[in-house]
Amino acid sequence: MNVLTALGTLPGGPAVQALPEGLGVLASPGGSGAVEAVTSGVRWVLALISAIVLVYSVAINTSYLVLIFLATWDAVHFHRRMAFSGQEDVYANPLTPPVSVIMPAYNEEAGIAEAVRSMLSMRYPSVEVIVVDDGSKDGTFEQLRKAHDLVEIPRVVPDDLPIRGTVLSTHVPADGSTPLLVIRKTNSGRADALNVGVNFARNPLVCMVDADSLLDPSALLSVAKPFADDPLTTVATGGVVRIVNDCEVVGGRVARVRMPRRWLVRIQVIEYLRAFLLGRTGWSRIGGLLIISGAFGLFRRDALVEVGGLDPDSIGEDAELVTRLHRHLRDRGRAYRIVFVSEPVSWTEAPSTTAVLARQRRRWSRGLAELVWKHRGMVGNPRYGRVGLLVMPYYVLFELLAPVVNLGGLVLVPFALWTGSINVDFALALLVASFGYAILVAFVALAVEEYAFRRYNRWRDLGIAALASVAENFGYRQFNAWWGLQGIFAAVRRTKQVWGVMTREGFSTPGKSTGGKTG
């Protein structure tokens, strides 16, 4: 592309003649004097910024495309090996490691009983469920007590991981055999609640799930398979999180997958598909998975204890934990695998209002900024292999800085066009690189989904997904960038961390609703 050539020849003087045609205004004959020099300088800077935005847009979309192609390799493999994959082997195998599922719960009275019942009926040979009631102010514990006939059994509080909250009481079902433990503690945040759960966990693998997530019945089997395949080096696996809004839910299971009714959520479906399913699968394929969603991740308990558990001071504690695992294991030169499994699914409710979405995105952006700052020594450091040389710089450049470049481009490029620093052709090139290419990437992701997973069966859903792929670029992306920028500023200013209230609408169940809740 000639813009790239131009970037190398920008330093002014006769070189401006070498600029591409789109930046031709810079080469126009100028006047004389200081004013003319300043004007020319401003135009030059605006043209340079426009060129950077163009290159950035092409690079970021190309990176998505590369990740999707890497993920496609896995998807094709998954599809072709289904006939002989032998998932049943994991279920029937006496060596399949037992799992402790940890569900931190804060004001989850609307769905906690059903969520626990659903978790206890997961298809897995040996599983215990630990619910950590993190000082709920509603009837979360009462719902559990009624549904599972809980009785109090005082227990010694384990101290493998340091905890901040105080354990108030521990409860088990009165039948003495249901593998459920409910821990009541003072409120100290999700990360600390998970650490308490890890302390009490009896099994070598711990699965962290949100209390409002729904898991596919065989999700645990699939996500535990890498541990069964390679128990000596696998330390963590993450599963796909999909959006449950407006899907049909029966008995705590997603019975029918449908596209959500609201466009705001529909666009998030496309976003999750591209970034969280295919993007993470792509990173996992090259050994660079940095984020395992807090809504569904499986870890070796001893590895968690070794790194000190989750950081209660981090607002993006799930990604921070995985980064710390990478760092810790690389520092000690140990062979390890952190794997993303693309088929087991945890279903979670996505924000359906702009206000809640904004809070979520600010939190994500702030979490990423704090993570990068905390582990800045890893960025570009060959000691950390691909994670240091490729993944961390990628996250800095294309995740953390994306809001800055996107919004900068949104404001400055029209200004550059207005001042004549760039011409209409160049502005069009920018639009094509930014929007056209993004739509193409979204369609490639849709094609992979259609070939490998086919979760959305209705023709109507397919049409909606295609339209959402286009609509994402107009408004949604720009607001997302704004909220991301706010998150970065919050991290820089170190303001008080707030999770905020996630207003939930509950799941759509034929004949009844599970009700809404806040948490």
Add this chain to the structure above:
Amino acid sequence: MSTAQLVSLTLAMLAGAVTLLGLVIVTGRALHRRRTRRDARLAADFRPLLLELTGGDDDIDEPLRRLAALDRRRWRAVEPSAISLLTKVSGHAHAALVSLFAQRGLARAALRDLDRFGAVRRATAAHVLGLMGHTEAAPALAGLLSDRSPEVRAVAARALGQIGAAEAADPLLASLAAGGGVPFHLVAQSLIRLGPGARPALAKALYHPEAAVRAVAAEVLGLTGAVETARVLIGVLAGDPSGEVRVRTARSLGRLGTPVCLEALIHATGPAHPHAVRVEAATALGDLGSPRAVPALCDLLGDPQYHVAHNAARSLARLGSGPAMAVLAETVAERPGTTAAGHAWEALAVLDLQAGQLRRPPTAPVS
């Protein structure tokens, strides 16, 4: 080429690519649906014959003849159901299906396919041969344990277990060595299926330089009740350099349940051993079921490491004998307010719950 022309060309290319992708998605979905409907219809037509074949009737000649005579198109629709049934049935039903597959030449074709270029073809062939228990395929399948495709290696390992030829033990264990990349659990399961014939190879593997090989050998020996190898396993528990191997060996010694394991397991609960080994040994003493473990478990109740003490209490509860219960009750009564009493009380409380009554909490709070 001017910028305007370049932009127009790029735009046209993007629009073309998006349209093409849209067409691929729509066409792919339409074709997939059509194929699924057709196969379901054809499979439904012949499912009664399959059920007749595997239903346990003495006279299977008629369904066998009709299914063996199906043309390729119909058989392609029936085959997935037939293979799926093969994984679920045993005895006469299994033999009837194997006979059907043999008549259709599936075993011959699968043996040929083991050498094909495509990994899916090789893996499918190995899968079918394993399900059929085709003994003659064992050497070729052992060769596939070093196949370039991980899927093929995995399916070959499983198939060798299904066939059950004891001589496959050595290649199966070797496939776990560095670079082998065969799933650990599949190798273990296959070795279990091979039965007692694999024990000499497993005992030898306890001295293999690779930790993964030693770990799987130790686990399988415990799971298959190889009591004659208990002394060798005791040596591994005492001196293996890998913590993971020692953890699995402790578990196996507990499963073996012979008195000779007692002292070694008690020793493994000592503070000189890694935390994970101590925790597993405390559990294994409960599995072992010997009342002679009670004094050692009693001492462990006061261990500063939570999971060691907790598992010791659970093991005492599992022993269930008079001395074990007495130790738990005495600890609650005589050491109130200590963590040992807390662990003991919890173990007793769980037993009470299982018996349908709830014990009163200890008088002194547990810190």
